[in-house]
Amino acid sequence: MNKVFLIIQREFLNRVQKKSFLIATILLPLIFPAIMAVLVYVSIQQKKNATKQVIQYVDNSGFFVPDSSKFLFRKFDGSVDDAKKAFQHSESYYGLLYIPKFELSHPNGLTLYTKVNPSPSDIGNIEGMMANRVKELKMQKFSIDQKVLDSLKTDISIANVNVSDAGQEKASNSKVLLGVGVAAGILMYMFIFIYGAQIMQGIIEEKTSKVVEVIVSSVRPFQLMMGKIIGLASVGLLQFLIWIVLITTLSSVVLAYFGLQMPQQQMMNEMAQNNPGMQAGPDITSFMEMVWQIPFGYVIFNFLFYFLGGYLLYGALFAAVGSAVDSPAEAQQFMFPITIPLLISYFGLFTFILDDPHSSISVWLSIIPFTSPIAMMGRIAFGVPAWQLALSMVSLIGGFMFTTWVAGRIYRVGILMHGTKINYKVMAKWFMQKG
Amino acid sequence: MDALTAHHVTKRYTNHVALDQVSLTIPQQTIFGLLGPNGAGKTTLIRIINQIINADSGEITVFGERLQEKHIGTIGYLPEERGLYKKLKVGEQLVYLAQLKGLSRKDASEKSKAWMRKFEITDWWNKKVEDLSKGMAQKVQFISTVMHEPRLIILDEPFSGFDPVNAQLITKEILELKEKGCTVIFSTHRMETVEDLCDHIALINKSKKILEGSKKQVKDTYRSNTFLVEHKGIFSLTSDNYELVEQKNVEDNYFRSVVKAKDISSPNQLIRDLTSVTEVHSFIEKIPTMSEIFITLVKGGSDE
Numbered sequence: 001m002n003k004v005f006l007i008i009q010r011e012f013l014n015r016v017q018k019k020s021f022l023i024a025t026i027l028l029p030l031i032f033p034a035i036m037a038v039l040v041y042v043s044i045q046q047k048k049n050a051t052k053q054v055i056q057y058v059d060n061s062g063f064f065v066p067d068s069s070k071f072l073f074r075k076f077d078g079s080v081d082d083a084k085k086a087f088q089h090s091e092s093y094y095g096l097l098y099i100p101k102f103e104l105s106h107p108n109g110l111t112l113y114t115k116v117n118p119s120p121s122d123i124g125n126i127e128g129m130m131a132n133r134v135k136e137l138k139m140q141k142f143s144i145d146q147k148v149l150d151s152l153k154t155d156i157s158i159a160n161v162n163v164s165d166a167g168q169e170k171a172s173n174s175k176v177l178l179g180v181g182v183a184a185g186i187l188m189y190m191f192i193f194i195y196g197a198q199i200m201q202g203i204i205e206e207k208t209s210k211v212v213e214v215i216v217s218s219v220r221p222f223q224l225m226m227g228k229i230i231g232l233a234s235v236g237l238l239q240f241l242i243w244i245v246l247i248t249t250l251s252s253v254v255l256a257y258f259g260l261q262m263p264q265q266q267m268m269n270e271m272a273q274n275n276p277g278m279q280a281g282p283d284i285t286s287f288m289e290m291v292w293q294i295p296f297g298y299v300i301f302n303f304l305f306y307f308l309g310g311y312l313l314y315g316a317l318f319a320a321v322g323s324a325v326d327s328p329a330e331a332q333q334f335m336f337p338i339t340i341p342l343l344i345s346y347f348g349l350f351t352f353i354l355d356d357p358h359s360s361i362s363v364w365l366s367i368i369p370f371t372s373p374i375a376m377m378g379r380i381a382f383g384v385p386a387w388q389l390a391l392s393m394v395s396l397i398g399g400f401m402f403t404t405w406v407a408g409r410i411y412r413v414g415i416l417m418h419g420t421k422i423n424y425k426v427m428a429k430w431f432m433q434k435g
Numbered sequence: 436m437d438a439l440t441a442h443h444v445t446k447r448y449t450n451h452v453a454l455d456q457v458s459l460t461i462p463q464q465t466i467f468g469l470l471g472p473n474g475a476g477k478t479t480l481i482r483i484i485n486q487i488i489n490a491d492s493g494e495i496t497v498f499g500e501r502l503q504e505k506h507i508g509t510i511g512y513l514p515e516e517r518g519l520y521k522k523l524k525v526g527e528q529l530v531y532l533a534q535l536k537g538l539s540r541k542d543a544s545e546k547s548k549a550w551m552r553k554f555e556i557t558d559w560w561n562k563k564v565e566d567l568s569k570g571m572a573q574k575v576q577f578i579s580t581v582m583h584e585p586r587l588i589i590l591d592e593p594f595s596g597f598d599p600v601n602a603q604l605i606t607k608e609i610l611e612l613k614e615k616g617c618t619v620i621f622s623t624h625r626m627e628t629v630e631d632l633c634d635h636i637a638l639i640n641k642s643k644k645i646l647e648g649s650k651k652q653v654k655d656t657y658r659s660n661t662f663l664v665e666h667k668g669i670f671s672l673t674s675d676n677y678e679l680v681e682q683k684n685v686e687d688n689y690f691r692s693v694v695k696a697k698d699i700s701s702p703n704q705l706i707r708d709l710t711s712v713t714e715v716h717s718f719i720e721k722i723p724t725m726s727e728i729f730i731t732l733v734k735g736g737s738d739e
Contacts, residue, residue, distance in 0.1 A: 006534050014522070210518025214579070217485040217512040218535035416487070418516075429449055434491060 003219045004227045011202070011231025016238065025239050029246040033254065053094035053122075055112075058083045060101045063137060070125045073097075087113060097126065104141060107134050177381040178354055184303055184377035185349040189342065192310050192373065195236050196318040196338070200331060202228055203322030203415070212415045221412035225323075226404075229315045233308060240307070244300065302380050305393065310373025313400035314338060316407035323407075323414030324422050324430075334422075345371035353378035367392045369399025406431065436499045438463045438587055438618035439484065444493030446479050453479040454490070455642040461620065461635065463498075466613055468633035469622040470725075472733055475639045477622045478515070481589055484620075485512050497587065508537040511585030515592045515622070517576050519564045525551075525575055526560040529582065536583040543582075550578040554604075570601055577605060581612065588612065589620045594628060606632065626726035636725070640733050650725075657728050660696040661721040662705060665689070670712040677705065693721070 015021055054072045057064065058080050066073035071094070076083045080098050087096040096113040112118065112126060139146065203225075206212045215224055321334040348371060353362045357379040365375035366384070372392045376384070413430035420426065439461040446454040454476045461467045471477050482488045484495060486507065495502040497509060520528055529547035534540060551557045554574055564572055573596050581588060590609075594602045609619055609632065621633060629636060629650075636653060638646040646653060661680065667688055672679050680693040696705055702720060709715050723731075 003535055006531070010531055205521075209521055210514070210516040211520055212518070213487070213514040213516060214512065214518060214532065214576075215535065216487050217510070217514075218507055218532070221487075412488075416482070433449070434489070 004223045004230070007219065007224060007227025008231040008234065011228055012234050015232065015235045021235070021239070025242050026246070029243050029250065033250060054092060055095045055097050056083065056087060056093045057097040057099065059099045061099050063133060064099050065133060067129050070129075084113060104134060104138055180299060180381040181349075181354055181357070181378040184299065184380065185346070185374050188303070188307060188310060188374050188377045189346050191236060191307055192314050192342065195232055195311055196314045199229055199232055199315050200318040200322035201328065202232070203319055204325065204328055204331065207323065207415055208326060216415065221415060222408045225319050225408060225411050229312065229319060232315070233311055236307065236311065237304070240304070299380055303377060306373040306376055306396070309393070309396040309400055313369060313396065313403050314342070316400065316403040320407035320410040320414070320427075323411040324427055326418065330422070341370040342374070345374035349374055349378045357382040363388060367395060369396045372396050436463065437461060438465075438498060439620070440496045441480070442494045444480070444483065444490045444495060446483065446488070446490050452642050454483075456493070457639065457644045459637050459644065459647060461618060463618050464613060464616055465634040466609070466619045466621060466632050468629040468636040469620055469639070470629065470636055470729060471639035476642045477639055478591070480639070481512070481591060481622060484589065485510060508583060509586050511580040511583065511588040513576060513580040513590045513593055515595070517573060517596070519572060519576060519579075521565040522563060524561050524563055525567070528564060529575065529579055532579045533583050538583050546582045547578065550582050554578065569596055570598055573597055574601065577608070581608070586616070587618050587620070589622070591622045592624070593621070594625065626724065626729060629725045638729065638732060645732055653728065654722055657723045657731070659721070659723070662694045662696070662702065663719045663721050664692045664694055664709060664715060665717040666692065666709070667714040667716060672712070674708065677708070689716070
């Protein structure tokens, strides 16, 4: 046991003392907010400075009323063919919009001629403008007053309140929970991949530098494998904890700063404009309230548990592959069975879990050990029944014990093999081989 | 008490038997040559002794005790495929490897410093292994093999990769270690090393031990009662007891002859018989070299 600790210590120091660890750990939490800030800044600047595109139009319908909020419109007097010819030789116009004569019930035949492919949002803007105009005309035709229509429209916002067994009520916001699910799930996926690949790389290094035979004359191969896996896990945990501390500190600093600089409502609107999928909450204060009501301690605890469990489960498989091959290139062919369940859980996260975290497929994905680390992270913020969480945790523990056992049997033979041609059959043979 | 004994050790892999009922006795404070062609099973045996793999059957004892985990610190192992952590500094590396063998951090640090002083390489302490030359790395590897003061040292092809100066340095160390009471197992193909250093040998061929004993015993067994005679004046042997294998003219009236005695009579009788027919200048028994014995046995084995 003492020797395993020595190996853990060695692995830990080897990684933590590297400059790359320091850079990744300290810079990464800074890079993401920095990129976000730059993007927001650029998009605000662009909106401010953008000169509107000019579109020429030929209106045969007589219905068209230019709306110059997005584009500047210039009327062309003449036939379409003349307009097209003129457009071909002019540089100053972004496009040529042709509006033929049409029935209000069948508004067909509108065409936009452009020299470059227009963006979907440009097309959408023009379509929306035309649709509004046609709607207006139809309303006039049916003698409907805009005010009447407005009074028909009702805005309802459902306040979602969770009632716990103890009778406590707490407000929740499924959009915020969705964000937490996505973030935690993706983070888990990345962590398992990055750290798993590091285990594999470390083992290949030991094998190709031949140092492994010296080491296994002092410790059991299984001890070496476990020391390596646990050593890297502790590096991962350290990195994660540093990130949490850094991000919490930074975001409170940033929030405090922006809270003074920018009217909150405006910031929210800005965000909403940049992400059409995300709608601004009723107002910023209640949004912040929702955020603070997420049980972060609970989420972080579970994240750590599933990170460790998922990492141990996949780490063992990565270790087995690393022990069997002589080079990272050779390892590629054996990555497939490891990647598949990870990809399934990743896509499951977006297709099933975030769609309905309580559906039965979501529940199963979060219980089966190979998919549970990512799947459960997607569900966790929405609240998971205690029995499901317990079952999932127990099966994850069982899962990694199983993969570790399998990997250990392949590892002890694999690390001493050089230059053998490896396939799954050979690995199975190693697995069956006696001590 | 013997340093190591093996009793009917057998190791089977799916397709072949790597070791078949191998028994050995390695006396204490000897240099023991473990010989055999490639693929004979030497490395398998060494790995079993190092507890890297387990034998299917048979028993191994180390200094009278059944081989067990605590013997890891008793044994020092230099594998044929040398290797160190490339990115790790020499000092840290030695300390780490010695700690894995069971030394405390303090002891490990002191011992590695002492050995580095002895080899006059103290200024390498903070160098990474990847920055060392091959010969330098070999020295570091040798230190890592012996620094925890193992009583049994296993060296697999120890001289490969050493220049003659360093090879001599290592030879000196090996002899010194033997003087201090260590037992050394040598696995090698280099018969001149065996000739110079080994006290005992065992030969493994095709998973089986085919020869074992002290160097003298082995050579005695393979004496062929052949004698090399330098003499003045040609002669021919008429006796049925002798066979003149070869006779070569060296210069003028000087000849070199190889004479084989058919019955096991004493060399003195042959000398007496020779002096009556020629003028004997030198008389040496042709003792087979280890290399010749090795080749005879291994080739003989493959003819079966």
